[in-house]
Amino acid sequence: MTGRSTFLSALGAATVAVAMGTGAQAATICFAFQDLETEFWVAGHKAITTTLADAGHTVIERNANEDANRQLEQVNDCIAQGVDGIIIIPQDGESAVTIVQTAQDNDVPIAVFNRPPSDTSKGIVVVADNATIAEQAVDFVAQKAMEEITDRPIQPLIIVGDLGDPNAVGRKDGFYAALAKYGDKFAEPIEVASEWDAATALANLEAALTANPNVDMIFTSSDFLFPTIRSVLEPRGMWKPRGEDGHVLLAGLDGDATACKLIKDGLVDATGVQDLYFEAQSAMDAILASIDAGEAQPNQVIEDPGFALTADNLGEREMDMWGCVLLSEGFLNN
Amino acid sequence: MTAMLSPAPTAPAPRRPARRPLARALLSDWFVLWLSLAYFVVLLPFLPTLGTPANLVNLLSNAWPLLVVALGQTFVMTIGGIDLSQGAVIGLTSTVAAALIATAGAPEVLSKAPIWGLLIGETGGVLAGRIWFGILAMLIAGALVGLVNGALVAWLEMPPFMVTLVSLITVSAFAIWLTQSENIRNLPDGFVALGKGEIVSVYFGPKDTSQIPRRQVHDLVTYAAIIAVALAVALHWLLERTAFGRQVTAVGANRKASEIAGVPVRRVIVLVFVLSALCATVGSILYSARLEAGRPTLGEGTFLLDVIGATVIGGTSLFGGKGKVIWTVFGVMFFVLLSNTLNLMNLSTFHIDMVKGGVILAAALLDVARTRLLRSMA
Numbered sequence: 001m002t003g004r005s006t007f008l009s010a011l012g013a014a015t016v017a018v019a020m021g022t023g024a025q026a027a028t029i030c031f032a033f034q035d036l037e038t039e040f041w042v043a044g045h046k047a048i049t050t051t052l053a054d055a056g057h058t059v060i061e062r063n064a065n066e067d068a069n070r071q072l073e074q075v076n077d078c079i080a081q082g083v084d085g086i087i088i089i090p091q092d093g094e095s096a097v098t099i100v101q102t103a104q105d106n107d108v109p110i111a112v113f114n115r116p117p118s119d120t121s122k123g124i125v126v127v128a129d130n131a132t133i134a135e136q137a138v139d140f141v142a143q144k145a146m147e148e149i150t151d152r153p154i155q156p157l158i159i160v161g162d163l164g165d166p167n168a169v170g171r172k173d174g175f176y177a178a179l180a181k182y183g184d185k186f187a188e189p190i191e192v193a194s195e196w197d198a199a200t201a202l203a204n205l206e207a208a209l210t211a212n213p214n215v216d217m218i219f220t221s222s223d224f225l226f227p228t229i230r231s232v233l234e235p236r237g238m239w240k241p242r243g244e245d246g247h248v249l250l251a252g253l254d255g256d257a258t259a260c261k262l263i264k265d266g267l268v269d270a271t272g273v274q275d276l277y278f279e280a281q282s283a284m285d286a287i288l289a290s291i292d293a294g295e296a297q298p299n300q301v302i303e304d305p306g307f308a309l310t311a312d313n314l315g316e317r318e319m320d321m322w323g324c325v326l327l328s329e330g331f332l333n334n
Numbered sequence: 335m336t337a338m339l340s341p342a343p344t345a346p347a348p349r350r351p352a353r354r355p356l357a358r359a360l361l362s363d364w365f366v367l368w369l370s371l372a373y374f375v376v377l378l379p380f381l382p383t384l385g386t387p388a389n390l391v392n393l394l395s396n397a398w399p400l401l402v403v404a405l406g407q408t409f410v411m412t413i414g415g416i417d418l419s420q421g422a423v424i425g426l427t428s429t430v431a432a433a434l435i436a437t438a439g440a441p442e443v444l445s446k447a448p449i450w451g452l453l454i455g456e457t458g459g460v461l462a463g464r465i466w467f468g469i470l471a472m473l474i475a476g477a478l479v480g481l482v483n484g485a486l487v488a489w490l491e492m493p494p495f496m497v498t499l500v501s502l503i504t505v506s507a508f509a510i511w512l513t514q515s516e517n518i519r520n521l522p523d524g525f526v527a528l529g530k531g532e533i534v535s536v537y538f539g540p541k542d543t544s545q546i547p548r549r550q551v552h553d554l555v556t557y558a559a560i561i562a563v564a565l566a567v568a569l570h571w572l573l574e575r576t577a578f579g580r581q582v583t584a585v586g587a588n589r590k591a592s593e594i595a596g597v598p599v600r601r602v603i604v605l606v607f608v609l610s611a612l613c614a615t616v617g618s619i620l621y622s623a624r625l626e627a628g629r630p631t632l633g634e635g636t637f638l639l640d641v642i643g644a645t646v647i648g649g650t651s652l653f654g655g656k657g658k659v660i661w662t663v664f665g666v667m668f669f670v671l672l673s674n675t676l677n678l679m680n681l682s683t684f685h686i687d688m689v690k691g692g693v694i695l696a697a698a699l700l701d702v703a704r705t706r707l708l709r710s711m712a
Contacts, residue, residue, distance in 0.1 A: 069632070097626065
């Protein structure tokens with residue numbers, strides 16, 4: 001069975017739900033995304049476009065190639081084309097506010113998928129509870145660190161995302177909230193900026209580990225940076241599985257297939273999981289319901305509570321994580 | 335003996351009449367306008383959305399800021415140079431203005447930025463709400479970048495490509511450093527109106543109901559349109575009707591000859607680079623206002639492709655000595671129309687950029703053909 005066909009089968013239930021839940025009216029939906037640079041966005045894009053198309057809706061795709069102005073122009077083009085609704089993955093929280101306002105000014109319902117606007121009071125906003133999810137993942141590795149290191153303060157490091165993205169802010173807050181519970185058992189965290197860019201993260205992490213070689217635990221604000229972390233840790237002898245000397249405790253957030261594999265291999269200890277399918281489904285359900293109801297300016301926040309997949313609960317919750325589902329279907333082999 | 339081996343001189347063959355209209359069309363100021371109209375008419379039956387009022391208004395609103403930036407590039411290319419730093423100027427000036435005039439600052443986003451507490455705090459920028467001071471600061475910052483570019487090109491005789499490439503890298507990095515890559519929101523309403531505000535809106539259709547849906551009301555005359563058109567008219571006058579304009583063309587055509595003829599070549603070069611940076615700054619005002627945020631990364635990516643592409647498509651010569659504001663107006667219109675139609679064809683971004691690249695290459699080849707044609711007719 002090919003990866004595509006198995007992926008479609010995984011989405012089968014969701015497809016039926018969209019088709020049944022929103023009546024028979026076929027709609028034209030503009031799906032404007034900023035780029036597809038991570039597994040999360042690729043899987044989210046596939047979930048949304050495939051499900052909508054299978055349910056008989058027309059999907060107009062627009063890729064802004066990480067250019068906020070281009071995305072605004074593309075959304076305006078979509079509005080001119082007379083689309084019934086818009087689903088957007090914005091470049092950042094600020095441009096999202098402007099684009100949501102533009103759509104609502106033109107009476108086109110709009111849903112923002114996963115990357116919320118700085119002001120969440122307008123539009124349908126589907127967002128993970130980043131702070132809580134991050135806190136759960138970091139809490140797990142913090143406790144493991146305290147079990148292993150008792151004679152000195154533990155040195156944590158956080159790879160921060162683009163702080164113009166509220167997701168990155170929430171994840172950073174969750175990281176600090178987890179450590180705050182344990183007071184002076186942890187040294188002042190080292191912050192490494194990534195700007196959601198692997199090359200930037202690589203350069204900054206190299207510099208940070210050269211200056212501070214005794215890092216005990218690392219939290220990356222997105223799983224897509226695990227390969228980058230590996231390329232920095234491996235030459236330093238710090239990329240070791242659990243139980244071996246030199247293992248650095250690692251946690252991330254997203255729940256992608258790479259993270260799933262690394263947890264199974266013992267190289268990563270935990271990751272916060274955003275429920276990709278729940279978020280995609282919620283965005284589609286909400287936008288189609290608004291179109292059916294003739295509601296032009298729907299305002300709603302749909303929160304994905306998420307959870308943390310850890311080395312300890314891997315056996316029980318593995319298949320609740322979208323990345324593990326994709327991994328089991330051979331996603332990383334394709 | 336050499337003369338004996340050469341073919342006997344013959345009278346030039348009369349040009350074939352069929353080629354004359356083609357040559358005239360190629361050399362016409364209006365060539366790109368006719369091309370745009372033909373392109374529009376040919377595609378209209380296949381893309382019905384293309385001619386809708388909503389789409390035409392989109393075309394115009396996308397054209398104004400691009401036109402403003404391309405006008406500056408026109409002057410630089412006319413002197414035989416190129417300005418790769420325009421995008422960086424846009425990012426820098428967008429950041430500077432937002433930091434100064436924002437009415438509030440977000441500490442969770444900006445507290446680690448070097449400008450936090452210096453230019454902007456929780457209560458906003460040091461010039462919070464004072465739009466005109468902010469714009470003045472933008473213009474000064476932009477002009478300084480242009481001045482450095484121009485001075486290096488004029489006095490050190492460094493290639494414009496290298497000078498502006500270095501500016502692109504350093505100025506972009508400086509803008510990103512200022513805010514640590516974060517965007518600055520909460521721009522004053524008056525500033526946002528410069529990019530989004532309308533003066534005249536129109537509705538086409540019967541008035542069946544008391545309330546016209548907002549979607550069917552189109553912004554026809556906007557502040558951005560007024561700014562772009564006014565700047566285009568002013569720069570057209572500058573290039574076509576003043577001694578400075580003639581000096582710009584002369585420097586591009588032959589720098590040595592211009593120097594011998596007494597043209598203040600260095601001063602012209604510096605002023606042209608300053609003018610280019612100022613145009614980029616005005617473009618920054620329009621882009622920042624329409625996106626309602628100061629962005630250090632504004633003008634990055636493929637933006638420069640659009641600016642240079644529109645200018646070259648218009649007919650401004652890559653070799654210098656030939657450039658007109660009206661050509662750039664038509665070039666921008668064609669370029670925006672091209673982007674719009676490719677979007678309406680639902681092509682992917684990658685295909686769109688490939689087509690744009692191909693069209694720019696075609697325009698560059700056309701420039702070579704026009705130059706040869708002019709020489710053969712001289």
